[in-house]
Amino acid sequence: MVNASDFRGTCDSDILNAAIAARGADGVVVIPPRAVDGERDWWSLDRAILLPSNTTVVLQNCKLKLSDACRDNFFRTANCGLGVADPAPVENIHIRGEGNAVLEGADHPRATGDAGKRLANPCPYDVEDLLRMAPWIPEEKRSADKLGFAERHIHTFGTDAGKEGESQYGDWRNIGVLFANCTNFSISGISVVCAHGWGISLEACAGGRVERIRFDACMSKMIDGLRQNMENQDGVNLRNGCHNITVSDITGITGDDVVALTAIAEREYLPGGSLRYTHVMHNDWSRREADIHDVIIRNILATSHLCHILRLLSCECHIYNVLADGIVDTAVEPQHHGAVILGEADGSYGRNLPDGLHHVTISNVISNARGCINIYGYLTDSAISNVVNKNPSVPVLRVRRENGTRNVATSNLVTTE
Numbered sequence: 097m098v099n100a101s102d103f104r105g106t107c108d109s110d111i112l113n114a115a116i117a118a119r120g121a122d123g124v125v126v127i128p129p130r131a132v133d134g135e136r137d138w139w140s141l142d143r144a145i146l147l148p149s150n151t152t153v154v155l156q157n158c159k160l161k162l163s164d165a166c167r168d169n170f171f172r173t174a175n176c177g178l179g180v181a182d183p184a185p186v187e188n189i190h191i192r193g194e195g196n197a198v199l200e201g202a203d204h205p206r207a208t209g210d211a212g213k214r215l216a217n218p219c220p221y222d223v224e225d226l227l228r229m230a231p232w233i234p235e236e237k238r239s240a241d242k243l244g245f246a247e248r249h250i251h252t253f254g255t256d257a258g259k260e261g262e263s264q265y266g267d268w269r270n271i272g273v274l275f276a277n278c279t280n281f282s283i284s285g286i287s288v289v290c291a292h293g294w295g296i297s298l299e300a301c302a303g304g305r306v307e308r309i310r311f312d313a314c315m316s317k318m319i320d321g322l323r324q325n326m327e328n329q330d331g332v333n334l335r336n337g338c339h340n341i342t343v344s345d346i347t348g349i350t351g352d353d354v355v356a357l358t359a360i361a362e363r364e365y366l367p368g369g370s371l372r373y374t375h376v377m378h379n380d381w382s383r384r385e386a387d388i389h390d391v392i393i394r395n396i397l398a399t400s401h402l403c404h405i406l407r408l409l410s411c412e413c414h415i416y417n418v419l420a421d422g423i424v425d426t427a428v429e430p431q432h433h434g435a436v437i438l439g440e441a442d443g444s445y446g447r448n449l450p451d452g453l454h455h456v457t458i459s460n461v462i463s464n465a466r467g468c469i470n471i472y473g474y475l476t477d478s479a480i481s482n483v484v485n486k487n488p489s490v491p492v493l494r495v496r497r498e499n500g501t502r503n504v505a506t507s508n509l510v511t512t513e
Contacts, residue, residue: 097124108139116151123150123188129158138200142166144274146174149186155286157195162202162292167256169274170199176276176376181367183277183377191273193285193308199272201290204319208292209252209266209327210374217257221316221325252327253319266328268376271297276368276377279303286310287348290317294330295350299377300337300384307344314401315351328352331398335375336361336413337385344394349426353407354398360445361386361412386413393420399427405465406436408453410473411446416455423461430487435463439473441496448473462486471495476502485511 098119105111108130115125130139138159143166147153153171160170171191176183207215220226223240226248227233233247256262268274270293275281281304288295289312296306313329329351332343336359343355361381368378377384388410396405405423408415425435436458439448456478461469468485469492478501485492492509495501 097122097126100125100127107142109142109145112139112141112145116145116147116153119151122152124152124154126154126156127158127160128156141168141170144169144172144177146177147171147189147191148174150188152190152192155191155193155197157197159198159200161200162205164202164204164206164255166202167206168269170272172274172376173276173278175278176274176368178369178371180369181378183368185277185279187279188281189275189278190282191284191286192282193287197286199286199288199291201292201317204255205253205292205326206256207254207263207266207270209254209270210293211265211267211372213250213252213266213327215254215257215264215266216251217253217255218322219251219253219257219325221323225322248325249327251325253317253324263371265372266293266374267371268297268374270294270328271374273297274376275299275301277301282306284308287312288331289313290326291329292326293328293374294333294352296331297333297335297374298338298341299335299375301334302338302340304340305342305344306332307342309346311346311348311350311354311398313351314349326351329401330354330356332356333358334388334391335359336379336388338388339385339390341390342392342394344392346396347398349399349401351401353403354400354405355393355396356404356407356409357388357391357415357418358407359386359388359410359413359415362446363412381413388415390417391419393418393423395422397424397426399425400432402432404432404434404437405463406458408438408456409440409445410452411440411448414449414451415453418456420456420458421460423458425462425464427464430464430466432465434465434467434470435461436469437467438469438471438475441472450474451476454478458483466490467494469493471500472497474500474502475504477504479505480509481505481507483509485509488513
């Protein structure tokens with residue numbers, strides 16, 4: 097075991113990466129609270145901490161905060177990144193928080209959001225500021241009742257906006273903790289505060305756990321006296337190729353989906369490490385698995401500012417053998433879209449296959465959202481039970497397309513006043 101406080105470097109990123117490189121046979125690196133002559137009590141990251149195989153990072157009552165110069169992850173498996181076209185397998189990687197372990201975004205993020213969002217600075221969040229300051233809004237839409245989704249959500253804050261040589265869109269660098277092609281892993285006991293994009297994303301990972309994670313994000317942040325829009329602050333996202341994973345005990349609030357399984361098999365080839373892409377891995381599906389399967393999701397006591405507590409989205413591929421038990425919406429008012437969404441309308445993500453979602457069990461759900469359980473894709477050979485919908489203005493279960501379900505058993509679906 098090594099302690100990061102025993103190392104020296106020109107910046108905190110150098111110190112922490114040096115500690116990782118010097119780990120002993122047990123692979124354990126302890127990161128305690130940072131003490132910098134009373135100036136600050138957190139570790140300031142200018143770049144990601146890279147995690148090779150056989151590494152366990154123990155965060156002991158400490159905070160890691162992205163600096164304003166950082167356009168990178170908090171942690172990333174060392175097998176992937178810019179220019180790494182085909183990330184090699186890694187294994188036995190663990191992040192364990194003890195006490196109050198916090199990962200916090202920058203005061204002035206260089207970029208936020210996913211690959212579909214363009215950077216802007218300023219990027220107002222509140223409607224009155226948006227109408228007054230956003231140059232992308234056409235004159236015919238400059239009133240509160242005419243603003244559409246695009247006017248409010250296609251742009252996202254970033255100080256790199258307009259800077260020559262910098263990507264003007266979000267990408268995988270905005271993800272807080274990014275694991276790729278990793279087996280035997282765990283991420284536990286941490287708080288993720290105001291992430292620049294998704295809090296945790298797993299790609300082609302297997303045999304692992306994500307548990308006891310708290311999120312604190314609301315799709316905006318006060319920066320220099322103005323509430324700025326920050327898109328795509330999901331919680332935990334499992335991407336193509338993930339299997340044999342448990343996600344449990346997730347709390348707090350996210351800007352976007354709290355837990356999402358998103359298997360989207362894009363057809364245009366992109367190598368690993370590409371910018372303007374939220375995957376860090378390549379998408380040659382002849383060489384890697386596209387489906388997500390064998391996943392357990394338990395004890396989600398959280399809410400989303402805008403979207404859903406749980407999303408299962410499969411386009412041009414499959415999600416199957418999923419158990420989701422104990423989804424409790426902690427929202428006081430029904431402001432976000434829904435508790436559970438299964439599939440999407442065919443469109444920008446691709447095509448829902450007739451057997452795209454199958455052998456899914458969803459049970460013990462409490463919703464206080466604008467929608468409860470919505471099936472937009474196709475769901476087959478599945479079960480939904482013990483659902484309490486606290487918003488009587490919407491149905492407890494809604495199938496959005498003809499023949500959207502086949503062999504789906506439902507029981508104990510209740511709407512309350």
